[in-house]
Amino acid sequence: MFAVTRRKVTRFIVHIDIDAFFAAVEVLLNPALRGKPVIVGGLPHERGVASTCSYEARAFGVHSGMALRNAYKLCPHGVFVRGNYQVYQSFSDRVFGILHEYTPDVEEASIDEAYLDLTRCRPLYPSFSRTAREIKARVERETGLKVSVGAAPNKILAKLATKRAKPAGYVEVEPGREEEFLRDLPIDALPGIGPKSQVVLRMLNIQRIGDLWGMPRTTLHSIFGLNGEDLYLQSRGIDSRPIVSAAVPKSVSRETTFLEDLWDRRLLLAHLAYLCDRLTLALRQGHCYAHVIEVKARYSDFKTEVRRRLMLTPRQEMGDVYKIAEELFLPLFSGSRLALRLVGVKASDLVRARPLSLFEPYSDRQERLGAAMDRVREKYGFGSVLTVREKMLDAIYPFDRNRGFILKTASLTK
Amino acid sequence: MRFSIKKDNILEELQLLQGIVEKRNTMPILANILVQAAGTEVELTGTDLEVGLKTHFEAQIDEPGAVTVSGKKIFEIVKSLPDGETVTFKEDKNLMMEVTAGESEFKILCLPKEDYPQVPEPKFGERISVPVDQFKTMIERVFFAIAQEQRYYLNGALMVLKNKSLELVSTDGHRLSYTAKAVDDLSLPKEIRVIVAKKTLSELRKYGGGSIEFDMDENNLFFRCGHRTLISRIIESKFPNFEAVIPKDNTNIAVLPREAFTNAIRRVSLLSAERSRGIKFTLEKNRIRLFSSNPEIGEARDKMEVDYNGAGLEIGFNSQYILDFLTTINSEKIRLELKDENSAALLRPETEEDVKSVYVLMPMKI
Numbered sequence: 001m002f003a004v005t006r007r008k009v010t011r012f013i014v015h016i017d018i019d020a021f022f023a024a025v026e027v028l029l030n031p032a033l034r035g036k037p038v039i040v041g042g043l044p045h046e047r048g049v050a051s052t053c054s055y056e057a058r059a060f061g062v063h064s065g066m067a068l069r070n071a072y073k074l075c076p077h078g079v080f081v082r083g084n085y086q087v088y089q090s091f092s093d094r095v096f097g098i099l100h101e102y103t104p105d106v107e108e109a110s111i112d113e114a115y116l117d118l119t120r121c122r123p124l125y126p127s128f129s130r131t132a133r134e135i136k137a138r139v140e141r142e143t144g145l146k147v148s149v150g151a152a153p154n155k156i157l158a159k160l161a162t163k164r165a166k167p168a169g170y171v172e173v174e175p176g177r178e179e180e181f182l183r184d185l186p187i188d189a190l191p192g193i194g195p196k197s198q199v200v201l202r203m204l205n206i207q208r209i210g211d212l213w214g215m216p217r218t219t220l221h222s223i224f225g226l227n228g229e230d231l232y233l234q235s236r237g238i239d240s241r242p243i244v245s246a247a248v249p250k251s252v253s254r255e256t257t258f259l260e261d262l263w264d265r266r267l268l269l270a271h272l273a274y275l276c277d278r279l280t281l282a283l284r285q286g287h288c289y290a291h292v293i294e295v296k297a298r299y300s301d302f303k304t305e306v307r308r309r310l311m312l313t314p315r316q317e318m319g320d321v322y323k324i325a326e327e328l329f330l331p332l333f334s335g336s337r338l339a340l341r342l343v344g345v346k347a348s349d350l351v352r353a354r355p356l357s358l359f360e361p362y363s364d365r366q367e368r369l370g371a372a373m374d375r376v377r378e379k380y381g382f383g384s385v386l387t388v389r390e391k392m393l394d395a396i397y398p399f400d401r402n403r404g405f406i407l408k409t410a411s412l413t414k
Numbered sequence: 415m416r417f418s419i420k421k422d423n424i425l426e427e428l429q430l431l432q433g434i435v436e437k438r439n440t441m442p443i444l445a446n447i448l449v450q451a452a453g454t455e456v457e458l459t460g461t462d463l464e465v466g467l468k469t470h471f472e473a474q475i476d477e478p479g480a481v482t483v484s485g486k487k488i489f490e491i492v493k494s495l496p497d498g499e500t501v502t503f504k505e506d507k508n509l510m511m512e513v514t515a516g517e518s519e520f521k522i523l524c525l526p527k528e529d530y531p532q533v534p535e536p537k538f539g540e541r542i543s544v545p546v547d548q549f550k551t552m553i554e555r556v557f558f559a560i561a562q563e564q565r566y567y568l569n570g571a572l573m574v575l576k577n578k579s580l581e582l583v584s585t586d587g588h589r590l591s592y593t594a595k596a597v598d599d600l601s602l603p604k605e606i607r608v609i610v611a612k613k614t615l616s617e618l619r620k621y622g623g624g625s626i627e628f629d630m631d632e633n634n635l636f637f638r639c640g641h642r643t644l645i646s647r648i649i650e651s652k653f654p655n656f657e658a659v660i661p662k663d664n665t666n667i668a669v670l671p672r673e674a675f676t677n678a679i680r681r682v683s684l685l686s687a688e689r690s691r692g693i694k695f696t697l698e699k700n701r702i703r704l705f706s707s708n709p710e711i712g713e714a715r716d717k718m719e720v721d722y723n724g725a726g727l728e729i730g731f732n733s734q735y736i737l738d739f740l741t742t743i744n745s746e747k748i749r750l751e752l753k754d755e756n757s758a759a760l761l762r763p764e765t766e767e768d769v770k771s772v773y774v775l776m777p778m779k780i
Contacts (some may be wrong), residue, residue: 104504312588315586352687355588356588357588358588359587
């Protein structure tokens with residue numbers, strides 16, 4: 001259950017990242033797209049940004065986070081898809097399922113990225129390198145996705161190795177060769193080096209990680225504060241962070257941008273209900289209860305407002321969460337003359353245990369209802385049971401019994 | 415106005431007023447205290463409009479008068495003077511107060527006494543009085559279970575005065591602490607139920623010696639302890655029906671040594687989840703086992719021999735909530751009375767003390 005780090009034991013950390021994940025799944029679902037520039041996130045005329053694009057699209061300069069309109073200008077013949085989070089999630093689950101067979105020390109860093117610590121499994125694997133390659137080959141064979149894999153004695157080096165391995169390669173940094181590996185990497189390869197820090201570093205004539213080694217720790221600290229300390233250590237490939245395997249997530253959120261700005265109260269509430277349904281499903285799957293529910297509204301002028309509520313008794317059931325979300329949302333809606341372009345719900349301050357209330361009689365009705373719904377949906381698809389309110393989305397979105405409504409934005413949050 | 419007094423005779427009063435005066439800067443005058451000198455006595459008053467304190471003491475008065483000054487500054491000044499020094503307070507013409515002692519001299523700005531809010535006067539007609547020490551013990555036993563959050567009605571404790579008994583009750587929705595004491599000379603035409611603000615209870619904890627007298631009018635509660643009177647606005651709301659949630663048919667009863675149980679919970683709670691502090695208790699014949707786990711840190715186990723003949727049970731609780739209670743009572747043994755894993759548990763000292771205590775605690779699904 002826990003990653004054990006002893007002195008002098010060199011760890012063997014494997015970092016796995018699925019290449020162009022969402023785009024790759026779209027290609028698997030529709031082989032006609034193979035070899036074409038695929039951009040996931042929305043249609044060219046829609047608002048929003050590209051969440052993933054295939055390597056073919058990247059060749060045109062398109063990258064994730066780019067506004068769809070701009071992506072279209074660069075790559076007018078690209079294939080634009082809205083994407084579907086549930087499908088990506090199921091592919092992701094299959095990949096992680098394979099990883100968990102090799103070691104209990106798996107950290108799921110995001111939907112398409114994970115760290116594995118093989119160190120504790122030494123007796124099982126005579127050669128870690130061979131095992132790492134085998135994991136890569138098996139994931140690719142069984143899911144049809146391409147993955148890049150980096151292996152190294154710690155997380156930062158493994159992640160940098162993966163970056164080097166892209167696309168679809170395997171790079172291993174052996175102990176003792178860290179310096180050689182890091183020296184010529186560009187500084188923006190390091191996490192936490194954004195455009196602003198890059199400018200500062202360029203002014204100091206620091207282009208490559210090796211250039212950072214000449215900077216004293218105190219200087220880095222005075223320029224970047226605490227991040228400077230991280231920079232000092234990371235640039236030397238030093239990282240003692242353990243693999244965190246079963247952490248309670250910090251928050252779970254679901255949000256969506258509308259196809260066009262909305263002002264209809266009933267439709268807005270239908271979206272909110274659908275997002276709450278999705279959110280509470282994730283809470284139940286993660287065995288979490290939320291102390292804080294937050295509702296977000298973005299207006300047509302891009303102004304964003306958030307309302308949150310702290311609950312003494314944490315919640316996870318659809319009925320409870322929707323009721324609170326609606327109470328939080330209505331003032332945001334009625335207080336505005338502008339139409340809305342996005343709504344979202346977020347659950348945070350998550351706990352695994354639920355304290356019972358003295359003044360509300362205990363009943364497991366809600367819990368049993370949730371569990372029953374989950375069982376039906378597991379068998380017949382998410383769309384098989386929906387509330388009447390949610391059903392109103394029929395008018396706007398394509399419906400699939402397995403996946404539910406296909407909203408515009410596929411959410412990336414875990 | 416001009417009066418003189420030994421430092422040690424005024425310092426404690428100024429300190430108590432510190433707890434009362436408003437720290438936020440909403441109405442500047444609420445940061446001040448009202449100083450009134452008349453006859454042979456000085457009276458000091460502080461208030462934040464919810465809770466007020468009036469205290470009076472003898473001083474050598476050369477010239478009567480009244481003025482308001484910063485409660486914080488006057489306290490800091492007096493505190494900084496050498497012990498045993500005589501301090502003289504004098505109001506000069508320009509609404510300044512002069513404080514002199516030995517070679518030290520201060521002048522502080524004042525605000526006119528006319529601007530100070532009216533603090534209601536108590537009558538103390540009926541005599542309801544309890545020994546301070548026992549009242550403080552009662553406050554200790556309910557104080558920790560007063561909710562911290564905005565739910566108004568719970569931000570205080572319920573005080574129930576009946577014939578021959580005084581009760582205090584507090585709850586935060588997950589637990590309830592009840593304490594009662596017999597008061598033989600208490601006789602009332604009808605029962606009194608009022609919610610006392612958390613701040614008032616917190617101030618009353620600071621008083622020592624003698625007895626506390628109680629009185630009330632339509633809007634305020636008055637607590638008099640010697641020369642000090644605390645005035646507390648009544649919290650206008652309904653306290654939940656606490657009698658209904660005190661369990662009466664919990665038949666699975668364990669008797670535990672308080673100190674050993676407290677220590678075992680402390681140990682196991684070290685590895686409980688940060689936010690919920692949940693730990694699991696497994697009861698079987700003559701034994702209780704404790705368990706906690708936190709996926710990010712590890713897990714902890716402990717077990718104890720206890721006196722238990724009830725059904726086998728596995729039940730989770732917030733460990734902090736149990737510790738809150740165990741550390742405020744003194745009895746050597748405690749009773750833990752359970753029904754099942756979803757119903758309220760009851761904790762109480764095994765032997766009845768002079769101040770009676772009952773603690774109701776909802777389980778936690780872990």
